Amino acid sequence: xxxxxxxxxxxxxxxxxxxxxxxxxxxxxxxxxxxxxxxxxxxxxxxxxxxxxxxxxxxxxxxxxxxxxxxxxxxxxxxxxxxxxxxxxxxxxxxxxxxxxxxxxxxxxxxxxxxxxxxxxxxxxxxxxxxxxxxxxxxxxxxxxxxxxxxxxxxxxxxxxxxxxxxxxxxxxxxxxxxxxxxxxxxxxxxxxxxxxxxxxxxxxxxxxxxxxxxxxxxxxxxxxxxxxxxxxxxxxxxxxxxxxxxxxxxxxxxxxxxxxxxxxxxxxxxxxxxxxxxxxxxxxxxxxxxxxxxxxxxxxxxxxxxxxxxxxxxxxxxxxxxxxxx
Amino acid sequence: xxxxxxxxxxxxxxxxxxxxxxxxxxxxxxxxxxxxxxxxxxxxxxxxxxxxxxxxxxxxxxxxxxxxxxxxxxxxxxxxxxxxxxxxxxxxxxxxxxxxxxxxxxxxxxxxxxxxxxxxxxxxxxxxxxxxxxxxxxxxxxxxxxxxxxxxxxxxxxxxxxxxxxxxxxxxxxxxxxxxxxxxxxxxxxxxxxxxxxxxxxxxxxxxxxxxxxxxxxxxxxxxxxxxxxxxxxxxxxxxxxxxxxxxxxxxxxxxxxxxxxxxxxxxxxxxxxxxxxxxxxxxxxxxxxxxxxxxxxxxxxxxxxxxxxxxxxxxxxxxxxxxxxxxxx
Numbered sequence: 001x002x003x004x005x006x007x008x009x010x011x012x013x014x015x016x017x018x019x020x021x022x023x024x025x026x027x028x029x030x031x032x033x034x035x036x037x038x039x040x041x042x043x044x045x046x047x048x049x050x051x052x053x054x055x056x057x058x059x060x061x062x063x064x065x066x067x068x069x070x071x072x073x074x075x076x077x078x079x080x081x082x083x084x085x086x087x088x089x090x091x092x093x094x095x096x097x098x099x100x101x102x103x104x105x106x107x108x109x110x111x112x113x114x115x116x117x118x119x120x121x122x123x124x125x126x127x128x129x130x131x132x133x134x135x136x137x138x139x140x141x142x143x144x145x146x147x148x149x150x151x152x153x154x155x156x157x158x159x160x161x162x163x164x165x166x167x168x169x170x171x172x173x174x175x176x177x178x179x180x181x182x183x184x185x186x187x188x189x190x191x192x193x194x195x196x197x198x199x200x201x202x203x204x205x206x207x208x209x210x211x212x213x214x215x216x217x218x219x220x221x222x223x224x225x226x227x228x229x230x231x232x233x234x235x236x237x238x239x240x241x242x243x244x245x246x247x248x249x250x251x252x253x254x255x256x257x258x259x260x261x262x263x264x265x266x267x268x269x270x271x272x273x274x275x276x277x278x279x280x281x282x283x284x285x286x287x288x289x290x291x292x293x294x295x296x297x298x299x300x301x302x303x304x305x306x307x308x309x310x311x312x313x314x315x316x317x318x319x320x321x322x323x324x325x326x327x
Numbered sequence: 328x329x330x331x332x333x334x335x336x337x338x339x340x341x342x343x344x345x346x347x348x349x350x351x352x353x354x355x356x357x358x359x360x361x362x363x364x365x366x367x368x369x370x371x372x373x374x375x376x377x378x379x380x381x382x383x384x385x386x387x388x389x390x391x392x393x394x395x396x397x398x399x400x401x402x403x404x405x406x407x408x409x410x411x412x413x414x415x416x417x418x419x420x421x422x423x424x425x426x427x428x429x430x431x432x433x434x435x436x437x438x439x440x441x442x443x444x445x446x447x448x449x450x451x452x453x454x455x456x457x458x459x460x461x462x463x464x465x466x467x468x469x470x471x472x473x474x475x476x477x478x479x480x481x482x483x484x485x486x487x488x489x490x491x492x493x494x495x496x497x498x499x500x501x502x503x504x505x506x507x508x509x510x511x512x513x514x515x516x517x518x519x520x521x522x523x524x525x526x527x528x529x530x531x532x533x534x535x536x537x538x539x540x541x542x543x544x545x546x547x548x549x550x551x552x553x554x555x556x557x558x559x560x561x562x563x564x565x566x567x568x569x570x571x572x573x574x575x576x577x578x579x580x581x582x583x584x585x586x587x588x589x590x591x592x593x594x595x596x597x598x599x600x601x602x603x604x605x606x607x608x609x610x611x612x613x614x615x616x617x618x619x620x621x622x623x624x625x626x627x628x629x630x631x632x633x634x635x636x637x638x639x640x641x642x643x644x645x646x647x648x649x650x651x652x653x654x655x656x657x
Contacts, residue, residue, distance in 0.1 A: 166483045173590070173607035173621040174600075243610075275597035277605040277621060278491070286485035288561050 005130025006031045006256070007121055009073070009114065009140050010249070011039030012049035014089050016135045017098075017232050019253040020050075023133075024057045024064045025225055025313045026257060032121075032130070033069035035114035039136035039181055040085045041093035043075035046136070048101040049093050056098050060224035070107055073114025074139035077182035085177055095235025115143035122154035131157045131256055134189075135249040137178050138162065142185035145192040152192040161252035162186060163269065163282030164202040165299060175280030176202050179271055183280040187271040190294055197295035199269060200252040201282065204262055204298040208251055208306055209244030210236075217311055226314040250310070255298055258309055263300040266293035330357035331579055332446050334439055336394065336432065337571070338366025338453030338495075339376035340410045341554045345547055346452055346571035347380045351389075352543075353644040355579045359439055359447065361391045362432030366453035366498050367406050368414035370396045370432075373453070376414050378423035383543055387425060394432025395456035398499035406494065409557045416553030418546060433461045440471040448474045450578045451506075452571035454495050455479070459502030462509050469511035478574035479503065480517035480591070480604035482628055492602030493518050496593055500602045504593035507604075510624040515591065516574040517604065520584055520632040524573055526551065527566040530638060537645055544645055569637075576637050577629065583640065585631040590623035 006027055010016045023031055034054075036047035050070055057065055076082045090096050118140060122128035132155055134141050145152055152158075162178035163186070164170075171180035179186040190197070210233065218230050236245045255262055267284040268291040275281060285291050333356050337343040350356045361381075363374035374393045381389050397403040411417040428435070436457065440447055449472050451458055458475070461468055479495035480503075486492040496503045506513065531548060538545030551567060558567040576583045589606040597603065606628055607621040 166485075168483070168606065168608040170609065173592075173609065174594075174603075174605045270599060272594075272597040272600045275600050276595050277592040278594035278597045278600035278603050281491075281597075281600055281603075281605075283490050283599040284485075285490045287490050290490075 004030055005128065007033055007035070007118070007130065007132050009035045009037060009118070009132065009134040009136060010050065011037050011041065011046040011136030012053055013040035013093055013135070013249060014095055014232050014235060015247040015249040016040070017049070017053045017094060018229055018247050019135060019249040020053050021057060021225055021229055022250055022253050022310070022313050024061055028061070028064035029066040031065055031068050033071060033117065035071040035073045035117055035140050037073040037114065037136045037140050038075050038077070038082050039178065040089045042082065042084065043073060044106070045093050047072050048106055051105060052094060052098045052101050056228055060228045069112070069117070071112040071114045071117035072107060072109045074143065077137060077139055078142060078184045080182060083181050090235055094232065097231050097235055114140040115147055118144035119148050119151050122151060124148070124150070126154065128155045131159055133253065133256060134158065134160045135252060137182035138185040138189045139182045142188040145188055152194045155194060157196040157198065158194045159198045159200065159252055159256050160189070161200050161249050163199055165282065165284045165297060167202040167206055169281065170202060172280065174278040176282065179282055180280035183271045183273045187273055190269050190271065198255060198259070198298070199295045200255050200298045202248070204255070204301050205246040205248055205251050206300070207303040208301055209246050210240055211244035212241055214307060215240050217307070218314070221311065221314050223314060229314060251301070254306065254309065261302055261306045261309065262298035264296040265299050266296045268293050269295055269297065328355060331355055331448055332357045332359050332443060333578065334360050334362070334436055334447055334449050336362040336364060336436070336449065336451040336453060336457050337373060337377060338364050338368060339373045339380070340367030340414055340453070341416050341550050342569060342571040343367065343452050344376060344380050344415055344550065345569065346575045347377060348384065348543060348547060349572045349641055349644055350575045351381070351384050351386055353579055358386070358389050360435055361389060362394045362435055362457055363391065363427070364394045364432065364453045364457050365396050365398070365403055365405070366495065367410045369403070369405065370394055372414055374427040375423055378425050378427065379415070379420045382423055382425070383420065383546065390428045390435070392430045392432040392435040393427045395460060398454060398456055399459060399501040404498065409554070411553050416550035418550050432457050433464060436461050437465045437468060440468055444471045445473055447472055448476065448578050450476045450574055452478045452574055454498035455502040455506045456499045459499070459505040462505050469509045472511055474512050474514065474578065476514045476516060476574050476578040477506065478516050478521065478571050480515050482517060482519050482604060482606045482608070483630070484519050484522065486603065487518060489599070489602065491600045493604070496604055497602030500593045500595050504595060507591045507593060507626060508623055514577060514586065514627040514629065515604070516577050516584065516629045520629040521568045521570040521573050524569055524632050524634045524637055525566040526569050533642055537642070541645055541647065572641060573632060573637060576640055580636070580640060583633055583637050584629040586627040587630050588625040589628055590621045591626040591628065592621055592623050
């Protein structure tokens with residue numbers, strides 16, 4: 001697999017953490033950096049969690065990640081009060097499963113603001129020939145769009161975990177959490193003119209619940225990365241046993257290199273920011289005469305090959321970037 | 328067989344007319360009265376069209392009352408491009424001999440509900456303005472009806488008038504929200520199921536075969552011809568959904584649809600989502616991790632329809648009770 005530049009904008013989050021572990025297993029040195037954003041947890045906790053996870057990855061896969069940068073981002077949404085999801089991810093966002101970060105290891109907020117780091121991935125006259133993977137509310141990405149209106153056109157590919165087309169919401173009845181948390185930002189990003197925006201909504205995870213059967217498979221893999229994923233998802237053990245959990249951000253990561261695992265539809269998608277019951281809902285134009293599409297949407301996924309790839313990455317995680325399903 | 332007393336509220340329209348015909352010919356149904364509402368056509372024309380259908384079937388005993396002529400909070404909009412200038416696919420039925428009754432459709436509904444408490448099933452196949460007004464006028468109404476079945480809304484699928492909204496709800500979102508909040512035994516038959524029950528050439532052939540002994544079938548077929556042509560441009564094949572008849576069927580035979588119980592509200596403010604039916608499908612009872620719950624009573628939302636069972640019932644009613652066996656497996 002050709003090595004391409006990867007940047008994560010993220011609010012870890014257990015499923016963000018799993019996504020980062022998969023990314024380290026698959027594309028380690030290509031991961032150039034991270035920007036933190038308020039979402040599942042506050043921004044400072046999100047920044048700390050990026051480092052907690054990368055340190056754990058370094059232990060499991062020494063040297064795999066190279067030395068990615070961390071740019072600190074928005075500590076609240078553009079217009080809305082901050083809403084977190086600690087009821088899903090635990091007070092510290094990682095279910096208390098990784099050691100806390102020594103306070104002095106956290107970079108200061110003003111060293112490299114996230115929106116600036118994002119714009120500098122593709123400064124005027126240059127292109128970002130890589131993939132920007134946004135796993136949290138889109139506040140940082142929207143700020144970068146606002147900061148330089150041509151920047152989106154210089155970003156080869158943006159993959160976003162967010163929204164829901166037909167599956168209903170998870171934060172509210174109608175809205176998915178990342179879009180609910182900063183609907184204005186989501187709308188700005190969707191309408192910003194990214195040449196390739198791949199949206200991975202709740203719909204993509206409908207067949208991909210992490211259930212007892214995945215748990216058993218995970219327990220059968222002895223590698224340090226598999227142990228790390230087990231540790232992280234352990235916080236969800238009871239829910240996995242009950243109905244299964246969906247590791248949305250890990251699913252979005254899988255879409256980066258394994259787009260063929262998903263069914264894609266080109267839609268014009270926007271976000272309702274003026275709504276009542278449907279506030280923050282993503283609206284895909286599926287009318288008879290739709291507006292020109294602004295993204296392609298992963299509306300469904302093939303579960304069996306998905307899990308083959310997922311576990312293959314954990315089996316040979318260690319920089320073998322060409323994990324194949326039958327390895 | 329004990330007949331189910333029905334009050335129908337309709338913006339008659341082609342599929343409303345099919346639904347009314349089906350209800351009148353269905354041996355399980357006893358149609359007590361019909362109200363009219365704006366929607367596919369104006370409320371006055373909707374009442375006239377219901378009277379035309381009733382005369383065609385010799386049912387001049389059934390009263391028809393004119394109801395709300397416009398939505399609560401937005402201008403009137405009709406849909407002649409789907410239903411024809413006369414609302415009945417330009418089939419040129421003669422003007423009705425009868426006039427609508429002097430009572431308003433809202434008052435007719437309230438009166439009948441009080442006369443037969445706990446007995447009546449209300450089937451609404453148009454915008455929900457009359458139902459909303461009746462709820463405002465008579466707070467006792469929810470406790471007096473046996474069931475309320477509406478054709479409207481879309482939960483796990485796209486809308487048909489905007490990207491998110493189904494037409495009946497979109498035509499009066501404020502009234503619809505009152506209906507979803509009323510706490511009566513409400514069943515929603517929306518696009519999730521009505522777009523799966525399509526009338527195509529096979530069913531049209533059954534209709535034209537029937538027309539020899541049931542002249543009304545021939546008229547239905549001519550009317551549906553207009554409707555199919557309107558839908559063909561959207562669906563790409565000569566078929567049409569039978570939205571309103573499916574709601575009547577669900578009122579008479581619960582086995583025609585499968586439902587899930589969810590709280591439902593109607594979006595009123597959204598720029599892109601006004602008129603969207605928002606159902607809370609998160610299974611809060613099981614997991615309970617909501618940041619914001621949707622405050623509304625449970626609605627039975629139809630999520631699956633039994634197409635064969637619907638058409639068997641439909642053609643059985645049209646052929647006068649006897650199963651149209653030959654046709655049912657065509």
